[in-house]
Amino acid sequence: MDLMTVFVGVAGGLGLFLLGMALMTEGLKTLAGDAIRGALMRFTRSPFTGMLTGVVGTAVLQSSSATIIATVGFVGAGLLSFSQALGIIIGSALGTTFTGWLVALLGFKLQITAVAAVLVFAGALMRLFAGRRWGGLGYALAGFGLIFIGIAGLQEGLDGLRGYVDFSGFAVDSLWGKLKLVAIGVIFTIITQSSSAGVVAALTALFAGTINFEQAAALVVGMNIGTSFTAAAATIGGNIHVRRTGFSHVLYNTTVSSLAVFLITPYIALWQWWAPGQLYANAEVALVAFHTSFNLLGVVLVLPFARQFAHFIERLFPDKVYPYQKILDRGLLQYPELALTAVHTVLTKEVQRTAEQLAYLLGDSSRPRPLGEGDGELDAVEDYIDAIHLEQTQGSQWERLLAALHVVDHLQRLQDRSENKSIRMALRSEERMLEAKQLVSQMAAELLHPKGLTAEQVREWVDELTVMEDNVRQLTLQQVAQGRMELKQGVSMMDLIRWLQHVAVHIEKIGAYMRELNYRQPQSADPGSGHHD
Numbered sequence: 001m002d003l004m005t006v007f008v009g010v011a012g013g014l015g016l017f018l019l020g021m022a023l024m025t026e027g028l029k030t031l032a033g034d035a036i037r038g039a040l041m042r043f044t045r046s047p048f049t050g051m052l053t054g055v056v057g058t059a060v061l062q063s064s065s066a067t068i069i070a071t072v073g074f075v076g077a078g079l080l081s082f083s084q085a086l087g088i089i090i091g092s093a094l095g096t097t098f099t100g101w102l103v104a105l106l107g108f109k110l111q112i113t114a115v116a117a118v119l120v121f122a123g124a125l126m127r128l129f130a131g132r133r134w135g136g137l138g139y140a141l142a143g144f145g146l147i148f149i150g151i152a153g154l155q156e157g158l159d160g161l162r163g164y165v166d167f168s169g170f171a172v173d174s175l176w177g178k179l180k181l182v183a184i185g186v187i188f189t190i191i192t193q194s195s196s197a198g199v200v201a202a203l204t205a206l207f208a209g210t211i212n213f214e215q216a217a218a219l220v221v222g223m224n225i226g227t228s229f230t231a232a233a234a235t236i237g238g239n240i241h242v243r244r245t246g247f248s249h250v251l252y253n254t255t256v257s258s259l260a261v262f263l264i265t266p267y268i269a270l271w272q273w274w275a276p277g278q279l280y281a282n283a284e285v286a287l288v289a290f291h292t293s294f295n296l297l298g299v300v301l302v303l304p305f306a307r308q309f310a311h312f313i314e315r316l317f318p319d320k321v322y323p324y325q326k327i328l329d330r331g332l333l334q335y336p337e338l339a340l341t342a343v344h345t346v347l348t349k350e351v352q353r354t355a356e357q358l359a360y361l362l363g364d365s366s367r368p369r370p371l372g373e374g375d376g377e378l379d380a381v382e383d384y385i386d387a388i389h390l391e392q393t394q395g396s397q398w399e400r401l402l403a404a405l406h407v408v409d410h411l412q413r414l415q416d417r418s419e420n421k422s423i424r425m426a427l428r429s430e431e432r433m434l435e436a437k438q439l440v441s442q443m444a445a446e447l448l449h450p451k452g453l454t455a456e457q458v459r460e461w462v463d464e465l466t467v468m469e470d471n472v473r474q475l476t477l478q479q480v481a482q483g484r485m486e487l488k489q490g491v492s493m494m495d496l497i498r499w500l501q502h503v504a505v506h507i508e509k510i511g512a513y514m515r516e517l518n519y520r521q522p523q524s525a526d527p528g529s530g531h532h533d
Contacts, residue, residue: 013153024143030136047087047306054091059098083310099196100288119145172214185222195227228253256298328384355448403516
């Protein structure tokens with residue numbers, strides 16, 4: 001077998017493995033992505049439970065990136081504190097070792113290449129002829145089969161590589177030798193954008209006898225570091241929560257992996273003492289056990305200090321007041337439920353700001369709020385909502401999307417009405433509308449500080465204002481016709497009562513649709529935790 005044939009075999013096997021991982025991850029996300037993201041939020045009550053959900057979520061989805069992206073979305077929406085999210089990040093590192101166990105126990109111990117081909121065929125048929133959910137299962141099955149077909153090709157290629165490349169030059173009897181292999185592992189992971197691919201390549205090379213256990217262990221340490229840099233690259237240009245998450249992932253993985261370099265020799269010695277000769281007889285299992293062990297050690301060492309670690313990261317990346325475009329992270333658009341949660345967070349703040357503007361206009365607040373200051377933010381929300389695409393035109397996400405659109409519409413119209421200078425002057429000078437102004441003030445106060453008023457009570461106030469508007473209009477027209485009031489003054493009074501009635505309707509609609517958003521909003525495990533841990 002010539003060198004070019006060997007190279008093609010290695011590259012082809014690695015390519016099939018990467019394609020299989022991508023298909024399996026996509027299929028699993030379709031099957032269980034929503035459930036996993038919901039579980040991440042519901043069951044994450046502390047860094048410890050966050051760690052558990054991070055392990056399970058990453059193992060099920062076969063993607064630490066999917067787990068971390070969902071976590072960033074929840075932190076950005078205020079549904080999880082950063083220290084809780086840190087537990088998920090730590091757990092995701094441990095969850096990535098599941099792929100290694102899968103390959104070590106099935107890929108080498110059992111010859112399932114023929115079965116894998118059947119799985120690829122069955123998965124392709126399901127993807128072509130089944131619905132979306134079963135199609136996701138088809139992707140997962142086809143990806144699973146391709147993983148092991150790729151491993152078989154990679155194993156054959158690496159077996160032939162021994163005749164051309166002498167790996168004995170990469171000695172591991174010194175720290176410098178280990179660090180060179182660690183660097184190779186980092187580079188390999190950055191190139192392939194997958195630590196799982198690197199670990200599987202190391203396992204396959206170890207099984208083929210191309211490298212020895214010590215070399216494979218050093219490579220795996222480097223691959224563990226490399227996966228954090230691929231995650232960090234995805235956070236470039238993101239908001240504060242994304243950057244904190246990316247940096248904490250890098251810092252955690254680099255620290256734990258640096259410690260692991262010094263554990264290779266004691267780990268081998270422990271095996272030789274406990275079960276002499278078994279490490280080399282079961283080298284693939286021993287390698288995955290080493291990968292799992294040092295990640296588990298990292299969990300044990302760091303998890304008890306998760307809150308202190310989180311505060312350290314927060315001091316390195318202090319929170320700033322960002323425009324709404326930063327909260328509405330475009331990276332969340334691939335997960336509509338997270339994007340809608342970000343929209344809900346922004347709209348809650350915008351409703352409160354609008355209520356403060358109304359309070360000032362109605363004379364209930366002495367601190368002026370610049371009118372129209374939220375116009376740019378509302379435009380940003382509208383553009384962001386326009387980029388959210390849902391396949392289904394029913395269900396809770398669809399209802400949330402419609403409610404958000406209605407809130408934006410009524411907020412924009414309410415802010416447009418607040419720009420009317422003549423109305424603003426009339427609100428300050430006209431005292432005959434005191435009762436109507438008080439009703440609208442109560443409704444605006446309900447937006448600012450919800451007290452749980454029923455929709456029926458708000459509807460009664462709107463009806464009362466409608467009656468007032470009709471009475472004022474009739475009375476004003478009579479007084480103008482009788483010469484007891486100037487037409488200009490009468491028109492001003494009718495414009496004012498009409499303005500108050502229309503504002504009341506907008507407030508009623510905003511309150512109703514915000515209640516719909518709150519009702520459909522995913523609930524965090526500990527709503528009171530927020531960012532105040």
